[in-house]
Amino acid sequence: MKEELLKKLQQITEQNLLDIEAHKEKGNHAIGFYCLYAPTELAVAADAIPLPLCGTRQAPIEAAEEVLPRNLCPLIKSSYGFAATDTCPFFKFSDIIVADTTCDGKKKMFEIMNDIKPVHVLQLPQNQDTLISLPPWKAEIEKLITVLEKRTDRPITTEKIKNAISLMNRERRAKKRLMDVTKAKPSPLTGMELVEILFKTGFFADKEKGIDLMNEISDLCHKLIEGRESPYTDKTPRILMTGVPVGLGSDKVVKVIEQCGANVVAFENCSGYKQTFQVDETKDPIMALAEQYLSIPCSVMSPNQGRMDMLKEMITEFSVDGVVDLTWQACHTYNIESFHVSKLVQDTFGLPFLHLETDYSESDTEQLRVRIQAFLEMI
Amino acid sequence: MISAGIDIGSRSIEIAVLENGTILETRKSDTGFDPIGQAGKLLHDLKFDSIMATGYGRTLFEIEQDAPTVTEIKAHARGALYFFPEARTVLDIGGQDSKVISMDPSGKVSRFEMNDRCAAGTGKFLEIMATALGFSIDTLGDEAMEAEKDLIINSMCTVFAESEVTSLMARGENPREIAKGLHMAVVKRAASMLRRVSAEGPVVFTGGVANNPCIARLLAREIKREIWIPDNPEMNGAVGAALIAAENCTFH
Ligand code: SF4
Ligand code: SF4
Numbered sequence: 001m002k003e004e005l006l007k008k009l010q011q012i013t014e015q016n017l018l019d020i021e022a023h024k025e026k027g028n029h030a031i032g033f034y035c036l037y038a039p040t041e042l043a044v045a046a047d048a049i050p051l052p053l054c055g056t057r058q059a060p061i062e063a064a065e066e067v068l069p070r071n072l073c074p075l076i077k078s079s080y081g082f083a084a085t086d087t088c089p090f091f092k093f094s095d096i097i098v099a100d101t102t103c104d105g106k107k108k109m110f111e112i113m114n115d116i117k118p119v120h121v122l123q124l125p126q127n128q129d130t131l132i133s134l135p136p137w138k139a140e141i142e143k144l145i146t147v148l149e150k151r152t153d154r155p156i157t158t159e160k161i162k163n164a165i166s167l168m169n170r171e172r173r174a175k176k177r178l179m180d181v182t183k184a185k186p187s188p189l190t191g192m193e194l195v196e197i198l199f200k201t202g203f204f205a206d207k208e209k210g211i212d213l214m215n216e217i218s219d220l221c222h223k224l225i226e227g228r229e230s231p232y233t234d235k236t237p238r239i240l241m242t243g244v245p246v247g248l249g250s251d252k253v254v255k256v257i258e259q260c261g262a263n264v265v266a267f268e269n270c271s272g273y274k275q276t277f278q279v280d281e282t283k284d285p286i287m288a289l290a291e292q293y294l295s296i297p298c299s300v301m302s303p304n305q306g307r308m309d310m311l312k313e314m315i316t317e318f319s320v321d322g323v324v325d326l327t328w329q330a331c332h333t334y335n336i337e338s339f340h341v342s343k344l345v346q347d348t349f350g351l352p353f354l355h356l357e358t359d360y361s362e363s364d365t366e367q368l369r370v371r372i373q374a375f376l377e378m379i
Numbered sequence: 380m381i382s383a384g385i386d387i388g389s390r391s392i393e394i395a396v397l398e399n400g401t402i403l404e405t406r407k408s409d410t411g412f413d414p415i416g417q418a419g420k421l422l423h424d425l426k427f428d429s430i431m432a433t434g435y436g437r438t439l440f441e442i443e444q445d446a447p448t449v450t451e452i453k454a455h456a457r458g459a460l461y462f463f464p465e466a467r468t469v470l471d472i473g474g475q476d477s478k479v480i481s482m483d484p485s486g487k488v489s490r491f492e493m494n495d496r497c498a499a500g501t502g503k504f505l506e507i508m509a510t511a512l513g514f515s516i517d518t519l520g521d522e523a524m525e526a527e528k529d530l531i532i533n534s535m536c537t538v539f540a541e542s543e544v545t546s547l548m549a550r551g552e553n554p555r556e557i558a559k560g561l562h563m564a565v566v567k568r569a570a571s572m573l574r575r576v577s578a579e580g581p582v583v584f585t586g587g588v589a590n591n592p593c594i595a596r597l598l599a600r601e602i603k604r605e606i607w608i609p610d611n612p613e614m615n616g617a618v619g620a621a622l623i624a625a626e627n628c629t630f631h
Contacts, residue, residue, distance in 0.1 A: 364496070366435065367496060369438075370435070370451065370493070370495070371493060373450045374491060374493075377449070377450060377452070377488065378487065378488050378489065
């Protein structure tokens, strides 16, 4: 049954490019996004499809290195490489790119990417103090509205933003519900399945289709849980993965962890649980968006207490046996933040902790394996 | 019951055979290009009831011989506890990697760090430097202990250190002092790994590099902690694996 749903996911994925094309042929738009900070609601409010563009594959990295330094985060190189080689259909579809000044590598890369396609960069504050950071951030969002209105030639009315918020809230609720099925012990899904589902539904042109499918998968999972059907046993080590985003093509650590007999039950990262927030539908919509998006706990924020809070909640709720903190090579913010994460996991929770630094290539798989096995032996 | 442990490293293979906690026999050879073939040669006339493999070649061995495996982290922790029941911290510097392990009183690993990505701070590093200095690897440590003054080597990377050595030689520096500087570079690296993983208490020092007297002495001075070295420090992983093999056996 699970196989059937995964097949359906694959079918929609294949159909998806045609859906986007059809949508665009009707005179509508597609807008590419990097990072979580820019509100995709605004694209939806302009009748456009928001497309997540963060690069998760090794293939275009070589080309990117002709322009970018080698010792740069693979996510940045992959993102740029896709654009430079024109090999990402979603980048191709995007009429405009919306990005933010998150980490140093990304924001400087966007300056170069702008030569390929217009990139509108939001100045993201590096601190979540509402008094100091919220007003300029809200102004950035207001500016984005004008930019998108101009590019799409659609008025972005308050009404449309409100509707978009409620749609995206529904999507995020469906996503959270799906990610929460792995709270069951043993979990009905493998970490690799979860990565695949989250990754593929992210590109769906039709949000409703995505929501329906995620709900269908969650329903099925709840049935599996009732019937105690799982690829695992009660004894399978349950791992929480935190740190940098992971998608298809950059999932090798998840793969190795699961090959070594454990189950990655939760992802505290921006491809996972960081996407589960809700935008307040009772407030002024622009203010609500500004507040909610500013509070996303990515390591580019200083301090970043929100991540510690999320970790505390998830470690307990998902009954995890150990935490793996993943850092992409040359990502300073996550690399340094690992110090506090290790303290939280080891000292407060007394759980085994493993910090891994790697890139998208397969060259260090065996070295990762020995660390992961030794980490699992600690459980 | 008799159990064996085999530690298939990237440079050498060690085997230890134990009976009820007593070492009956140990064997060692170079890994060469055919680790499984070499392992087979070492094992062929040995008798044992169970065997456990560890080291980077463990998975290959698992496939070939259908033997269970354990990581070198756990094996070294277990081995260190065998030689020194009070041990809480292990530093292992082998031919091509180094690691620090800290364990709780029951011997369970609680933290570890590993460097197996580059030769910096490993046996390989010292070997290459011995060649560059014209010393034999077996006497490098003794030569370094003869040095009269301290000389600082800045490069940790093997390639850069080699050229730094060449230019120091060209400047007429004493090779023994250069050798001591190189030992100090290895020690500094090990010391910072130790400080990150384990704060205090004696350190069990294992792996081939533990045979080098200069490293052990400089390390004790640098970290101001006791250093305990087993008799046959490169056998530690194999002994640990043999013990785990015995403990895992259901019929005892
Ligand atoms: S981790 Fe932060 S900077 Fe990196 S992609 Fe996610 S939101 Fe952007
Ligand atoms: S992983 Fe780190 S370096 Fe890479 S884009 Fe995200 S924050 Fe920047």
